[in-house]
Amino acid sequence: MTQNPGKPVSPADLRALDIYEFAESGRQAAGALRVSQMPRMLAEVPAEAPERDTVFTWQGEGSTQPELQDDGTDAPQPYLRLAVHGSMWLMCQRCLQPYSQHLDVDATYRIVATEEEADEYPLDDDEVEVIVGSRQFNLVDLIEEELLLSLPLVPKHNVCPEVHESLLPAGGEGEAAEGGEQEAEQDVVKPNPFAVLEKLKSSGPDGKKH
Numbered sequence: 001m002t003q004n005p006g007k008p009v010s011p012a013d014l015r016a017l018d019i020y021e022f023a024e025s026g027r028q029a030a031g032a033l034r035v036s037q038m039p040r041m042l043a044e045v046p047a048e049a050p051e052r053d054t055v056f057t058w059q060g061e062g063s064t065q066p067e068l069q070d071d072g073t074d075a076p077q078p079y080l081r082l083a084v085h086g087s088m089w090l091m092c093q094r095c096l097q098p099y100s101q102h103l104d105v106d107a108t109y110r111i112v113a114t115e116e117e118a119d120e121y122p123l124d125d126d127e128v129e130v131i132v133g134s135r136q137f138n139l140v141d142l143i144e145e146e147l148l149l150s151l152p153l154v155p156k157h158n159v160c161p162e163v164h165e166s167l168l169p170a171g172g173e174g175e176a177a178e179g180g181e182q183e184a185e186q187d188v189v190k191p192n193p194f195a196v197l198e199k200l201k202s203s204g205p206d207g208k209k210h
């Protein structure tokens with residue numbers, strides 16, 4: 001029976017949630033977490049990011065599902081469903097500029113009592129993960145853990161922004177991050193692809209006809 005589905009979970013409760021009670025009474029909760037509340041996430045945000053302390057929203061829902069016991073009877077077992085959505089700034093590994101990465105987590109956990117039980121739990125169902133429950137469960141840690149796992153292995157723009165040629169230092173190529181320094185370090189010995197463009201430009205759009 002759902003008694004108190006809308007009962008709010010206070011920020012303090014979030015780090016000491018009775019996850020068994022949450023599951024058994026089918027509670028739901030939702031909230032927002034700032035990146036600054038998740039130190040390991042914050043460490044991933046580049047210093048150059050326009051905004052470091054972005055917000056993730058989360059929803060949690062407890063439930064029970066009957067499971068066959070060793071003695072042949074069905075007994076309700078605790079589950080948690082967790083969804084987290086939001087964006088954070090990461091450093092693009094291709095163009096070395098910060099970009100905003102959207103992250104989505106949607107996970108279902110079977111709550112078990114001990115680490116041993118978690119290790120033994122048959123993971124024949126890819127959709128369900130296993131967590132060790134507690135009467136003082138740290139939901140913030142779980143959310144942070146899931147977000148860290150959802151980070152791309154190689155963070156990068158889907159399509160890196162093109163740097164307009166007029167913004168490039170003379171002789172530069174297309175991948176400059178912040179202008180001068182990096183370009184200056186490169187000895188550009190290969191033919192400059194922009195030289196061709198410059199030539200066309202200097203003779204005007206109808207260059208061919210001159």
Ligand SMILES: [Zn+2]
Nearest residue numbers: 092095157160
């Ligand atoms: Zn990029």
